[in-house]
Amino acid sequence: MGVTLTALLEQIANGTMMGAIYVLVALGLVLIFGVMEVLNFAHGVVFMAGGYACDFFFVHLFGNYPAVVILTMLTLALVGLALERAVFRRLRVNVPMQIVASLGLILMAQNAAVLLFGPSALQLSVPTVHSLIRVGDLSFTVQHVVVIVAAVAAIVLLQAFLHWTKLGIALRATSQNPDAARVVGIDPDRIYRITFAVSCALAGLGGALLGPLFLISPQMGDLPMLKGLTAIVLGGMGSIPGAIIGGLAIGIIEAVSTLFISTDYRDMVVFVILIAILLVRPWGLFGVRVRGEA
Amino acid sequence: MRARATRLTAGVLFAAIVYLLAWAFDHSPYVLFALTLTLCYAIPAMALNLLLGYTGLVSLGHMGFAGIGAYVTALLMKKGGLAFAPSLLAGTLAAGLAGVLVGVPCLRLRGHFFIIVTLAVGIVLFLLFNNLDWLTGGAAGLPGIPRPRSIDLGVAVLDPRRPVGFYLAAATIFLLVFAIQYGLVHSDFGRSLAAIRQDETLAASRGVDVFAHKLAIFALSAAIAGLGGGLLAVFLRAVAPQSFGFLEDINLVLIVIVGGAGSLFGPTLGALLFIALPEALRIADSVRMLLFGLALLALALLAPRGLWGLALTAAQRLRGAQSAVSHAERS
Numbered sequence: 001m002g003v004t005l006t007a008l009l010e011q012i013a014n015g016t017m018m019g020a021i022y023v024l025v026a027l028g029l030v031l032i033f034g035v036m037e038v039l040n041f042a043h044g045v046v047f048m049a050g051g052y053a054c055d056f057f058f059v060h061l062f063g064n065y066p067a068v069v070i071l072t073m074l075t076l077a078l079v080g081l082a083l084e085r086a087v088f089r090r091l092r093v094n095v096p097m098q099i100v101a102s103l104g105l106i107l108m109a110q111n112a113a114v115l116l117f118g119p120s121a122l123q124l125s126v127p128t129v130h131s132l133i134r135v136g137d138l139s140f141t142v143q144h145v146v147v148i149v150a151a152v153a154a155i156v157l158l159q160a161f162l163h164w165t166k167l168g169i170a171l172r173a174t175s176q177n178p179d180a181a182r183v184v185g186i187d188p189d190r191i192y193r194i195t196f197a198v199s200c201a202l203a204g205l206g207g208a209l210l211g212p213l214f215l216i217s218p219q220m221g222d223l224p225m226l227k228g229l230t231a232i233v234l235g236g237m238g239s240i241p242g243a244i245i246g247g248l249a250i251g252i253i254e255a256v257s258t259l260f261i262s263t264d265y266r267d268m269v270v271f272v273i274l275i276a277i278l279l280v281r282p283w284g285l286f287g288v289r290v291r292g293e294a
Numbered sequence: 295m296r297a298r299a300t301r302l303t304a305g306v307l308f309a310a311i312v313y314l315l316a317w318a319f320d321h322s323p324y325v326l327f328a329l330t331l332t333l334c335y336a337i338p339a340m341a342l343n344l345l346l347g348y349t350g351l352v353s354l355g356h357m358g359f360a361g362i363g364a365y366v367t368a369l370l371m372k373k374g375g376l377a378f379a380p381s382l383l384a385g386t387l388a389a390g391l392a393g394v395l396v397g398v399p400c401l402r403l404r405g406h407f408f409i410i411v412t413l414a415v416g417i418v419l420f421l422l423f424n425n426l427d428w429l430t431g432g433a434a435g436l437p438g439i440p441r442p443r444s445i446d447l448g449v450a451v452l453d454p455r456r457p458v459g460f461y462l463a464a465a466t467i468f469l470l471v472f473a474i475q476y477g478l479v480h481s482d483f484g485r486s487l488a489a490i491r492q493d494e495t496l497a498a499s500r501g502v503d504v505f506a507h508k509l510a511i512f513a514l515s516a517a518i519a520g521l522g523g524g525l526l527a528v529f530l531r532a533v534a535p536q537s538f539g540f541l542e543d544i545n546l547v548l549i550v551i552v553g554g555a556g557s558l559f560g561p562t563l564g565a566l567l568f569i570a571l572p573e574a575l576r577i578a579d580s581v582r583m584l585l586f587g588l589a590l591l592a593l594a595l596l597a598p599r600g601l602w603g604l605a606l607t608a609a610q611r612l613r614g615a616q617s618a619v620s621h622a623e624r625s
Contacts, residue, residue, distance in 0.1 A: 039406060041544075087591065094598055095352060095409070096551045101594035103544055107587030111580040226417065226540075233410045264425040271414040271421075278411055279399045 006137040011255040017144045017213075019251020020151035024206035025228030026235070026243040027158065028199030034175040034238045035195045038088050039095065041102035044225030045109035046083075046200050050076055050207025051216040052113055055124045065126050065212075069150070072208040073201040080200025084193055110218040121215035129212045147209045154205055155244060158198070162240070171195060175238070223267070227251075230274050236284030246285070305476070309469050316461045326457040328573040332562075333461075333468040334529055335569045337522030339549045339561035340475050341515040346547070347556030348479060349511050350491030351401075352409045355416020356519050357546050361423055361538030363389040363520025364527035368436045369429070371528070378442030378454070382524045389520020390513050397512040401505060404494075416543045423535035435534030439527060464525055471518055476558060478514075487511055552593060554602025563602055 025047060032040050040046075053075050057068045087105070091098050128142040162168040173181040174191045182188060206224060207216075214220065227250050234249070235242020250270050257269045277285060319325040338360045345351040367385035370376040376384075400411045423430050430436065442463075444453040453459040478484045486507055489497040498504050527533045536542075545568065553564020597604040 033406070039409070087595065090595055095406075096346065096547070096555060097594040097598055099352075099354075099544065099547055100551050101591050103548060104587045104590030104592075104594060107590065108584050109587075111584040111587065114580045115584070222540075226413075229410055230414065233407060237406055262425075265421065268418055268421040268425075271418050274414050275399070275411060275418070278403060278407065282403050282407065284407070 007259060008256065009138055010140070011259055012252060013138065013140050013144060015252035015255030016248065017140075017147050017251070018255060019248035020148045021206050021210050021224055022227045022231050022251050023244050023247035024151055024154060024202045024209075025224045026231035026247040027155070027240065028202040029225075029228050030232045030235070030238060030240060030243040031171075031195050031199045032088075033232065034240075035171060036088065036092055036192055038092060038098055039102075039229075040088065040199075041099060041225070042083075042105035042109070043199075043203055043228065044221030044223075045106050046076060046079065046203040047207040047210075047221035047224055048113065048216075048218060049079060049109060050204030051124075051211035051220055052117060052122070052207075053204065054208035054211050055117075055122050055216050058124060058126070065128070069205065069208045072204050076204030077197040077201040079204075080196040080198070081193055083200065084196035088196065089189070089192060113218040121217035121220075122211075123215055124212045126212040141213070143209075143213050147213070150205065150209055154202060158202070159240075161198075167194065227270065230270055234274060234277060234285050236286040239284070239286040242284060242286030305473075308472075312465045312469060313462065316458050316465065320458055323457045326461050328570045330457070330461045330464050330529055331526075331573065332565045332570045333464045334522055334526040335546075335549065336468060336562045336565035337471050337525065338519040338546055339522075339553070339565050340471050341518035341522065342546055342550045343555060343561045344475065344478065344487075344511055344515045344518075346550050347554075347560065348484065348491065349487045349508065351508065351512070352412070352547070353512075353515075354409055354413040354547060355419065355543050356412075356515070357523075357538045357542040358416040358419030359389045359392060359516040359519040360523030360526070360546075361419055361533075361535075362392050363517075363523035364533045364538070365423065365430055365436070366520075367524030368439050368527045368533045372436060372439050378528060382521065382528070385524035385527075386517050386521040389523065390517030392520075393513040393516025394509065396516070397509045401508045401512060413540075413543070416538075417540055420535055420539045423538060430533075430535070433535060435532055437532040439531045439533070441531065442528060460529060464529065467521065467525060471521070472558070472562075474518070479558065483507070483510075548590070552590070552600055554600030554604075557600070557602040557606075560600055560602040564600075567601070 025043060028046075029040060029043055032038050032043075050072055054068055054072045057071050058065065061071070062068065083105075087101050088098070091101055126143065128146050131142045132139050133142060133145065160168075162172055170181065170186045171191050171194065173184070174186060174188055178188055181191075203221075207221065210220070210224070228247065231246035231250050232238075232243045234246035235244075253273065254266050254270050258266055261269070315329060316326070319329065338356060341359075342353060342356045345353050345356075363382075363385035365385075366388040367381045370381035370384055371378065374381070396412075396415050400408060400415070403411055424433055426432070442454040442460075444451050444455065444459070445463075446452075452462060454463050486497065486502045489500065489502055490504055490507060494504055523538070526537070549564035549568045550561050551564075552567065553562070554560030593601075599607070
């Protein structure tokens with residue numbers, strides 16, 4: 001195999017960047033699933049909305065990219081509140097109807113994006129995409145670094161929130177045992193609202209970070225959503241460290257796989273690995289085996 | 295006994311209606327096209343209904359099995375020069391075999407793990423259809439599948455090259471699958487599946503071999519999906535990977551759920567709604583798709599049992615109101 005070290009390192013850098021994006025999506029999915037037992041298949045269009053919102057604010061409000069990213073996250077948090085209130089709170093136990101509602105949301109959001117922003121993809125020109133960093137033979141854009149740094153910051157902040165604030169502890173308590181949480185005076189509806197807001201803000205961050213590197217299009221969230229789902233299954237459905245490791249692993253594995261096999265099969269590698277791992281560990285890599293669940 | 299006679303009459307009536315549609319639309323090939331397409335999708339929808347509605351297993355990759363049926367049927371007819379019936383049978387069996395191969399490892403998983411693995415299986419199958427250029431023709435697919443030869447039935451000749459002929463052939467296969475669905479649901483096997491759906495642990499403790507039942511129904515469901523896929527391929531005379539992608543997988547789930555999972559007529563109703571209606575309205579426009587999404591959302595929130603369930607509830611309420619009125623009149 002004529003794979004040079006440079007090519008390998010380059011793909012690892014690319015993979016870490018994409019993995020960081022998948023982690024942001026996976027964290028949102030795992031929070032919603034862990035707390036509400038809802039699989040939000042519409043998480044991809046939330047990601048897409050992040051990309052479009054970022055572009056809109058950047059072009060029409062102010063050209064300060066970091067401020068725009070934060071504004072995007074706040075906007076998407078509001079979208080999350082609305083989604084939880086209007087749709088997902090009522091569908092908590094009905095998995096088939098979660099799928100129907102998600103597809104309804106996907107159709108609405110993707111077609112609304114076409115109507116509002118036109119059918120062609122948008123290019124968000126942020127300065128960090130045009131400046132390159134060179135380390136030896138390696139070169140990548142500053143935006144790669146921005147993505148990874150922002151994702152790490154988001155993960156650290158999320159962990160701090162979940163472990164050191166009263167609200168975060170209440171959230172984890174609800175996810176572990178909703179009835180016991182209610183007994184000690186935690187209002188589950190409030191926790192559901194916050195969970196959805198945080199999850200959608202994370203997905204919005206992902207869209208705002210990836211948008212400048214790739215194009216912003218109505219379908220930009222589809223694959224990140226599928227990879228995010230794969231990541232949380234690998235991680236054991238409900239484990240936050242599992243979702244982080246799963247997301248990063250998927251990003252790096254698929255990037256490195258392109259060195260050995262055709263890029264046509266890049267997406268397949270991930271799903272085949274998922275199936276293979278579940279054959280050996282039906283409860284995921286980091287999941288806890290629950291009686292009657294796996 | 296009376297209930298049985300009623301059911302028999304209803305069945306005969308349903309079959310008669312399905313066949314008479316061919317006669318009613320003999321001179322409008324476009325309507326027949328839309329109806330035949332609906333039947334082609336109603337078959338995999340009934341297959342998925344056996345899993346989703348009657349066994350409680352959500353499979354998000356079922357169009358992948360339909361794709362296996364479609365590609366095997368298409369390859370045998372186009373490159374193997376085989377006739378329609380044996381090719382379709384081979385396609386059905388191939389999809390069933392794939393169902394066993396997927397089912398053995400995946401059916402050990404429960405709940406959400408199973409759902410996401412079936413999603414992964416569907417995507418992997420799509421990527422195979424899309425990328426195995428030497429076998430499946432890649433993204434361009436396999437065009438130019440030969441038309442089936444006409445069948446001499448003695449009293450009449452069924453010519454599938456005419457729209458009416460193909461409709462009648464598709465209707466026969468559709469009714470056969472409908473009968474299988476009916477027979478299965480009303481058998482001991484079907485009742486065991488219902489027990490598994492309601493409480494797997496309890497079913498196991500009452501002596502139901504849960505894994506064997508799940509595997510059998512999964513394989514049968516995959517085979518029926520393959521049958522529908524093969525029929526679709528021959529009807530459209532081409533197969534393309536896009537017909538079996540992620541969105542189509544979800545679409546099939548929608549057909550079943552929106553029509554009414556766990557009801558005999560639900561999948562057919564759903565197929566009429568999702569295949570014939572968009573065909574008739576020529577849905578493609580963004581505004582209409584947006585409204586369609588809104589309708590789905592409203593449906594999910596307002597009709598948790600699907601349209602067929604909604605109709606049944608409405609009928610019950612109506613009957614309840616009538617009996618209340620007659621009570622009031624009597625007193």
